[in-house]
Amino acid sequence: MKNSIFGKFANKAIALLGSAAMILGVSACGQSNDTSASTDSDGLTKVTFMLSWAPDTNHIGVYVAKNKGYFTSVGLDVDIVAVAQAGAEQAVNNGVADFALSNLTNVGVYATKGAKIKQVMQVQQKPSAIWCSLASNTEIKSPKDFDGKTFATFGSNESDAVIRRMIQTDGGKGTFDKVTVGTSTFQTLSSEKADFGGFYATWEGVQADMYGPKLNCFTEPDYGVPGNADTIGVITSDKTISSNPGLVKKFVQATKKGYEYAYANPDDAAEILVKEAPDANLKPAFVKRSMKTIVDGQYWGDPAKIKDGSFVFGTNDVQGAQEYFDFLAQEDAYTDSHDKVIHKAPQAKDLATDEFLK
Template sequence: MKRLLSSMMVVVAVAALGAGLVPAAAADKLTVRLDFSPWGVQAAMHLAQNKGWFKEAGLDVDIQDGRGSGNTIQLVNAGQVDVGQVQVGLVVSARAKGATIRSIANFQRRTDLCILVDQDAPINGPADLRGKTVVVFAASPWAPFIDVYLKSAGMTRDDLKLDVVDPAALWGTYLARRADGLMSTVGSALPIAEKSRPSKCLLASDANIAFPSYGLVAREDTIAGKGPALRRLIEVEQRAWQDLRVNPEDGVKAMIAERPDAQLDPVVLLGQIKLTLDYFDTPASKGKPIGWQAAEDWDAALKSMEAAGVVRPGTKASDYYTNALIE
């Protein structure tokens, strides 16, 4: 009789599971704060959400639009969100001010800081900006490197007009031709300018400025407490970026579907996604998993930040990043 009852209980349990009456394990919840309103660098995050890949990985991801990388870093450090997708080079200045965050993945590892100028302008380096007007916003990642960049051509801020504006006025100033140049990043800027003011880029890297670009950051206690969930988040992001390398149009469709009210331009998005991918690899990270971070790249970034006065000499690259969550 006991064997019969036991067998019946097994059958009932299996039937209940098949009918969906037994609850599955709850998904791990993560909040991810992006850098700005939707643009191409966010394609992998939206693609993974749209395809249900986070759900497949046992994750419940709340993706929030941001108001700048600096603001996102503040929210991550305050524990208001779990993960920030930002320019990870900003971790250095944040930790110098007492933050306890680290870069946990750096997808766009090549320095993409640039100054936009007219495509046909006779401006090909910092020396050609003498007497010109360049627009930037105060919290731009460019801010600490302006003097270093100008110094590479034997110039100071007195040699040009630096127009510091609110972020909302940045593009309006440039597109209205009230400035000769705009300090931004390659991937975000060139596709936007293409329609109204076709432009080219003066790269910060040409002045030996190194700055790790977009990736994911988290607080140290979040890394310790939610490590398995963060590892799966990164694995899904790797999958999404790998898909985008072959099918960048997938990212355009996903972003428009996930942010239907944002009035996104598919041509601009596609250009931004492609340029983002162009800046994924450095010589030190080539052939490594997407998101993996090279000590050599961080050492170069710290050297640039020491020259810019962001950090004191002697800091260790290992204080700012970890590869512990990357396969």
């Protein structure tokens, strides 16, 4: 649990830093994507799904779909694998994984460096990032109090841009020191090496409420950050879409069914995640609380609109993503494969498709 924060912010950091390994992987392996499907002894098509980090409730629909037989019912044998060191996005781009959990923000970042990947289903429909200090730190009452303090960061330009905007919107200058997170952001704050850091309301926020340390948190939309930074969903490669659209549709439909089941039956889905991901050592009470937070906060969409058909579960929020992309471009957070700043934002409409939800 203590390392789960790495899933959001380190994955974004990997994307935004544009490391040499990532750049070489995209340029050298981007065209070697092998999407040829193989079958197992039962005649099922083998598919690999890569986690974005450790198993958590963001991944829960895939685990439910596997447990409930939704994948096998459409002829798929899905292997859920740990994230590659260079990130799930690169693994999908290079054909190491067929699908992965990511978000449109990361897809946009990788696209600026030459990757050919696309989001085919968006689970989370609104931001869940929270930027927090320990509640015991009484000097921080709002984001402007981050001014001159130390930020526990994984090093991304994106996080810097978000914090700067939040501070300035709250009336501060937007200046802060930084320290790289060690074992976990919680530990970095508790050891007083930093004053504030980033978390997920649906995971670390729940952890803090249940087990401590208590946090004092602020959300991006309340302090001037536009759009949706947390467009979490399922990605695949452009090559897989073009060469095997039937496979993509089967995977998306079964995965969508898994997430819909989890949204409607959160406690049962929590038990399934705990059972299907034993190495994660997840506590059932914690996972159930996380799912309750997701359901109560309508993070995956308005259940009433899903029920009456006015919102299709899994729809990509390209408008919210584009607003956030434009903000990052204005803040010079994008760089190309040579680490040169790109001023033009990626286009969300070209990086997502809803065609497989129907």
